[in-house]
Amino acid sequence: MTSTITPDTSATAVISVEEQQFNDLIEADSRIEPRDWMPEGYRKSLVRQISQHAHSEIIGMQPESNWITRAPSLKRKAILIAKVQDEAGHGLYLYSAAQTLGATRDDMTDALIAGKARYSSIFNYPTPSWADMGSIGWLVDGAAICNQVPLCRASYGPYGRAMVRICKEESFHQRQGFEILLELMAGTEEQRQMAQDSVNRWYWPALMMFGPPDDDSPNSAQSMAWKIKRHSNDELRQRFVNMLVPQAAVLGVTLPDPDLHFNEETQQWDLGEIDWTEFHEVLAGRGPNNAQRLQRRRDAHEDGQWVREAAAAYARKQSERSEKAAS
Amino acid sequence: MTTPGDSAAEIWPLWEVFVRSNRGLSHVHVGSLHAPDETLAVRNARDLYTRRSEGVSVWVVPAAAITTSDPDAKGAFFESPAGKNYRHASYYSKSEGVKHL
Numbered sequence: 001m002t003s004t005i006t007p008d009t010s011a012t013a014v015i016s017v018e019e020q021q022f023n024d025l026i027e028a029d030s031r032i033e034p035r036d037w038m039p040e041g042y043r044k045s046l047v048r049q050i051s052q053h054a055h056s057e058i059i060g061m062q063p064e065s066n067w068i069t070r071a072p073s074l075k076r077k078a079i080l081i082a083k084v085q086d087e088a089g090h091g092l093y094l095y096s097a098a099q100t101l102g103a104t105r106d107d108m109t110d111a112l113i114a115g116k117a118r119y120s121s122i123f124n125y126p127t128p129s130w131a132d133m134g135s136i137g138w139l140v141d142g143a144a145i146c147n148q149v150p151l152c153r154a155s156y157g158p159y160g161r162a163m164v165r166i167c168k169e170e171s172f173h174q175r176q177g178f179e180i181l182l183e184l185m186a187g188t189e190e191q192r193q194m195a196q197d198s199v200n201r202w203y204w205p206a207l208m209m210f211g212p213p214d215d216d217s218p219n220s221a222q223s224m225a226w227k228i229k230r231h232s233n234d235e236l237r238q239r240f241v242n243m244l245v246p247q248a249a250v251l252g253v254t255l256p257d258p259d260l261h262f263n264e265e266t267q268q269w270d271l272g273e274i275d276w277t278e279f280h281e282v283l284a285g286r287g288p289n290n291a292q293r294l295q296r297r298r299d300a301h302e303d304g305q306w307v308r309e310a311a312a313a314y315a316r317k318q319s320e321r322s323e324k325a326a327s
Numbered sequence: 328m329t330t331p332g333d334s335a336a337e338i339w340p341l342w343e344v345f346v347r348s349n350r351g352l353s354h355v356h357v358g359s360l361h362a363p364d365e366t367l368a369v370r371n372a373r374d375l376y377t378r379r380s381e382g383v384s385v386w387v388v389p390a391a392a393i394t395t396s397d398p399d400a401k402g403a404f405f406e407s408p409a410g411k412n413y414r415h416a417s418y419y420s421k422s423e424g425v426k427h428l
Contacts, residue, residue, distance in 0.1 A: 034331030035395075082378075089375050096359050099341075100331035105361065106338065161358070169379075312338065315363035 026227055031157040034100040042226055045219065046156050047103045049228065054094035055112045055119035059293050061087045063127040064136060072130060079176050080133065086169050093162040100158045113298040121279065122205050124287030131184055131191075131198035137177010138247070139199070139206035145170050146240045147210060150230035159228075178247070185252045192252075199248075200256040207271070208279045210237040216276075241269050332359055333390050341390040342368040344375075346382035354386050362387075 015023075018037035025032060032038055061084045068084065071077035095105055111117035122140055127133070148170065151163040184195040211217055211233040223229035231239075241260075248255050259272030281287065333341040339361040345354035357376045362368035368387040377385065396404050412418050422428050 085378065089378065092360065092375055093358060096332065096361075099334075099337070099361075100359075102331075102334070104334055104336045106336065165358075308338070311363040311367060315339075315367075318364055 026155055029227070030155075031160065032155055033157045041222070042228075043101050045223060045226070046159065046228065047098055047101050049223075050094050050098040050101075050159055051103060051108045051111070052118050052120075054091045054098060054108070055117055056123065057087045057091035057094060058112075059119045059123045059297060062293055062296055063123055063125070063289075064133060066127050067130060067133050070130070071133075076133075076180075083137075083173055083176065086173065090162075090166045090169070093165055094159075097156075097158040097162045101156075109301060113294065113301055115285065115294055118283070120209060121282040121287060122209050124282050124290045124293060125201070125205055126289055129194050129198055131181065131194045132202070134177045134180030134184065134195065135198040135202040137173050137175070138181055138251075139177075139202045139244075140209070141170055141173040141177060142244070143206045143209045143240055145174060146236050146243070150236075151228075153227075153230060155227040178251070181251050181253065195251075196253050199253045203256050204274065204278075205282075207237055207241070207274060208276075210234070210240070212276065212279070213274075238268055238271075241271055245269050332361075337361060339363050342372070342387045343390050343393065344368075344372040345386040345388070346372075346376055347384040347386075348382055350383060354384065357381075359390065365389075 019039065022032065022036065022038055022042075025036070032042075064080060064087075065084050068077060068080050071080050095108060098108060099105060108117070112119070127136070145167060148163055148167050152160055152167060154160045154163065181195050181199070184191040211220075214220065214232045214234045217233055220229060220232060224232070244255065245260070257272045259270070261270055262268075263270045282290070285291075340363075341359055341361055342365075343359050344357050346357045347354045360368065360371050360375055362371050365387060369385060372385045372387050376382070408414065
């Protein structure tokens with residue numbers, strides 16, 4: 001054995017041609033499409049993120065559908081129905097995107113109703129007052145938009161395209177919520193109190209939607225290297241709070257953080273300590289409504305079984321009929 | 328080649344959805360969905376992709392019916408136009424300044 005003519009391949013030998021192509025596309029800020037080769041970790045990470053996101057949209061229909069029958073006017077009822085229908089649509093765009101990665105709809109649904117898949121912890125909080133429809137739109141959808149706008153540029157094509165559609169529709173959600181609160185704040189003392197009480201309950205959970213602090217976010221660095229994620233959790237949370245403060249002033253509500261203050265040096269709003277114990281508790285299934293949300297989803301899926309069977313039977317019949325006619 | 332999103336484990340076949348946003352424009356691909364048959368696919372496509380008057384016409388195509396170029400042959404398959412910039416009007420620069428050309 002001689003080593004004299006061996007070219008130095010040690011650096012390139014570990015990486016395949018496909019992997020190099022993948023890396024080049026990511027490096028060039030281009031997009032990965034379903035038929036492209038991708039590392040198994042990239043695929044897994046996307047399936048996890050996209051399916052969690054889809055589940056959040058589907059579970060997210062529940063806290064609001066709670067108020068459809070009790071909306072204060074026909075106009076508000078129509079708006080709420082349109083919004084809940086949008087959430088269903090967003091779930092479907094996202095399930096479709098996850099399916100292009102080889103995840104099946106059945107597996108994702110089963111994981112959700114078996115309690116094995118995660119969804120945004122925010123939807124495990126209750127909606128006891130009408131003002132909560134305002135807070136969900138303003139704070140929860142507002143935080144979602146902040147998170148989702150950078151995802152429109154996610155490196156996986158189908159995910160980015162789904163996010164573009166979703167973001168367009170979310171801005172209606174946020175504005176209608178803001179308007180609900182604005183009208184309540186222009187109302188009676190009781191209505192103003194209801195709005196403030198609701199903001200007090202939703203503010204912190206909304207900030208937790210951005211995920212754990214950067215130094216405690218295990219998947220973040222890899223996701224950012226793959227350009228799925230473009231900004232860190234803390235960065236997005238800060239951006240959100242900076243937007244909220246002037247909006248709260250327009251509404252005339254106070255944000256329930258006594259330590260919130262403007263930092264002249266950074267020109268940002270510094271926030272107080274977030275109670276991460278609560279976040280981890282809710283994530284672990286011990287939030288106020290976890291069990292109820294999952295039970296309702298499970299019931300809906302099981303109650304829908306006959307519809308899926310009937311549709312499949314009808315499709316089978318139709319195709320048999322057309323085959324007969326063709327022969 | 329299997330279509331992304333289509334698999335034997337899915338109970339319903341995959342459909343690609345195309346929407347014409349206005350008369351005079353082409354149908355453009357907007358996404359996909361699963362549905363048991365073409366009638367339900369078209370209805371689901373309407374509910375899913377045209378909730379805000381995005382279209383005046385919808386096409387649904389079974390994803391399995393689409394033939395595509397091989398993604399791995401990307402370079403070779405599309406290399407014919409490379410180096411043939413004389414196919415573009417901008418290649419002809421000597422006529423610069425001449426009107427209506």
